[in-house]
Amino acid sequence: MNAWELLLKAYAYTKIGNQVIYEKNKKGGKKHTKSFTTILESVEKEVSVKNREFKAVCENLRMLDEYRNQYIHFADKKLDPIIFMLISKAVTNYNFYITQWFNLKIAENKDLII
Numbered sequence: 001m002n003a004w005e006l007l008l009k010a011y012a013y014t015k016i017g018n019q020v021i022y023e024k025n026k027k028g029g030k031k032h033t034k035s036f037t038t039i040l041e042s043v044e045k046e047v048s049v050k051n052r053e054f055k056a057v058c059e060n061l062r063m064l065d066e067y068r069n070q071y072i073h074f075a076d077k078k079l080d081p082i083i084f085m086l087i088s089k090a091v092t093n094y095n096f097y098i099t100q101w102f103n104l105k106i107a108e109n110k111d112l113i114i
Contacts, residue, residue, distance in 0.1 A: 001068055004061055004094060005036045008043045011101050016046050036065060057093045064090055 012020040020042050022031040033039075040058055047054045064086045071079065098104045 001036070001061075001064060004090065005039065007094065007098055007101075008036070008039045009033060011097075012039055012043055012046075015101070016042065037062075057097070060086055060089050060093065 009021050021033050021039060023034050024031055034042075040061060044054065044058045048058075064083075067080065067083050067086070095107055098106060
């Protein structure tokens with residue numbers, strides 16, 4: 001999820017504009033980056049116009065985020081087996097989009113094992 005968040009923020013920053021990823025602190029202090037779900041929505045609006053299949057990628061990421069939040073915040077003892085299918089698809093999609101958007105081929109790096 002962290003890798004996807006960074007990829008989405010990098011896409012938004014370079015392709016949509018840096019104002020998309022930043023928001024001011026509620027107390028008026030320093031800027032910080034927006035949440036994963038907010039960035040996902042922004043990128044989904046931009047990318048889905050040209051690529052309808054990206055909506056499915058976004059749904060996969062939303063489900064993963066929900067499972068992640070439930071597992072971490074509610075300390076579930078068991079992982080639902082569906083999580084492994086979601087993770088597998090998210091990794092495949094990540095590899096595809098990092099190559100498409102930034103021409104990075106992470107699977108070719110011999111030091112990187114996914």
